[in-house]
Amino acid sequence: MEVSTQDPPLDASAETMENPLYKKHTAVKRRDATISVLLGVATYAILACAAFIFLDIMRKGAPVVFESSFPFVNTEFFTQSPESLITFEIEDGSYFEMGSSEFYEWKRENPETRIVEEHAHPYSGGGILGPLVGTALLTGICIVVALFIGLATAIFLNEYSSKGKFMDMLRLAIMNLAGVPSIVFGLFGLGLFCLVAPVITDVPQERALFTIPIFFTDSYLSFEGWGTCMLAGGFTLAVMILPVIIAACEESLKAIPMGFREASLALGATKWQSISKSVLPYAFPGMLTASILGITRVAGETAPIMFTAALAHKDKLPWQDIPVNKNANFLAQSGEWTSGFVSQSVQAMPYHIYTVAARIPQNEWTRPMQYGSVFVFMVVVMLFAALSIFLRTRYRKKMKW
Amino acid sequence: MPDQESEETLSPEHSSASTSAQQPDLADVVIEVDDVNFSYVKGTDVLRDITMNIKRGEVTALIGPSGCGKSTLLRCLNRMNDLIPTAAITKGEIRILDTNVYDPKVDPIELRKHVGMVFQKYNPFPKSIYENVAFGLRIQGIKKKSVLDEAVERSLKSAGLWNEVKDRLDTSGLGLSGGQQQRLCIARTIAVEPKIVLMDEPCSALDPISTTIIEELITQLKEEFTIVIVTHNMQQATRVSDKTAYFYLGELIEMDDTIRIFNSPSRKETEDYISGRFG
């Protein structure tokens, strides 16, 4: 690969011409060396970019998250939701910087202190608990929905459907979903899940596409959409990673030897018995690993949740203060709680990063929140990716039929 | 081929099961293949005009060069070919226990409980030895531990595997040697108590010692089961089978007592094949 090895002293050429096994310096050989250098440069350039991004984020983000004294982690960063950062100076010249909730408390405690100069930096104070929780909920809903639909589709495509042109086209259509830009998925999710998906309600809204009365009850099945909420966001993300999940599930199913299916069928198993007892259990680890990788892809998406689920600011965590009718029985209450829970909007990491990076005035006070958020988010996603790779190698070793 | 039955006594090594078949008693015929054509893809028959009777308690060997349709015929008997959408019997009838198996009223799932199959490549599930053998019973909904225990022990004993594995029934079936795995597959098949066991080259992936063990096993199993075995090994056919059927290019050339096929076949093609001049 080294070019320097390619230029021996010129006088050696007389001898080397005679021995057919010696190195010859033809144009072909030179081209070979050049190409290998070019390929190497391209590869190392990528590595350099990745290293730069990673190190830069780490250098600026890690100090936000870690501290030099016990407990070594900035706990507030993980236990508070984003709020404004207030910086102010009081008359004696001392200078303060605190989150807005702390600031109002401080003002209540020191009512007589006169503040000379006060600045508010939106979203730059507090921590990232809200966005972390929101992203966890969105990806959780997403993965449940995507696995359910993806698994069903993969089983149908791989085990039940007959091979043919139509099925090939169906498969192609599914795979093409992977090429749809994510903003289109966001609008699609808005149009479908937020505006027309069916809900069961006693009082259908005017804008419902249509309503179907449910027999023997006062309720209606109203196609009025779920509104902007984590359910809509989770479903939108699920549609987005379906092609990946379906491909991964099909791959895992294909990896299970035909012999298992034949053997169980030959023992008198029905088709579903054969699939559920001697295919799925062995395919499942592979599917799960692939799905974890899917999570890492979907967790970082901003566009699909922008219209369907995400909020820049939210005071309460999703499980706080959900209105429930305290007089109803337990079942009704938990039903009400669940539907109240999933029909809230949430904060989400990618959207929060977008907010602090692009929608607020930038100054040195906003920087810790920006880099801290990015750093934490990157580490979380990388941990998931690592987990998936770890599981896959472990599972590959166990899979020895 | 009724004329063959009178000559049963010519074969010295015949078991009691086949000697009792001296009378041309139709009740003894468990598999009747009646003028069958079969095709995987419409228009190209892979099997043509196959007619053969297989009697209770006999081992029938199917021999013939590669691609002549032995596996295809075998898989017609338990309707495993149903897995291929375009595959169909285009002519004739296969009757097992006096029932046309391609009758719309016949449930292939029930049929396969009576007609078990052992595959060329041993394929135990990646489960414990116990669960492998109990699989067929479990999918029939049998949950009672005592019934399963009894069936597992009985099947493993019949398959000659009990003594080797009785102390490690809950270890993975994949941890056994190749020959043991194939016997585990046989145990798994006979655990559901089929009447007929189909074997598609059961020894082709095994070493000579394992092969001998399985051949001995087959001679024991024929007391209880009617066995149809596909083999490429002529010696194996002579060692284990009572009847041999020679197939060539999708046609049944000749079927007779094994001893006659190998000593004095009536067709020249058979003679050529078994003497190694062809195939």
Ligand SMILES: Nc1ncnc2c1ncn2[C@@H]1O[C@H](COP(=O)(O)OP(=O)(O)OP(=O)(O)O)[C@@H](O)[C@H]1O
């Ligand atoms: N799934 C299939 N679809 C279409 N044609 C098939 C299929 N399986 C087998 N065939 C064809 O049917 C013919 C008979 O095949 P079969 O597997 O029954 O042969 P065989 O006698 O068992 O051969 P071998 O001794 O090599 O196992 C062959 O020509 C083969 O190409």
Ligand SMILES: [Mg+2]
């Ligand atoms: Mg075959």
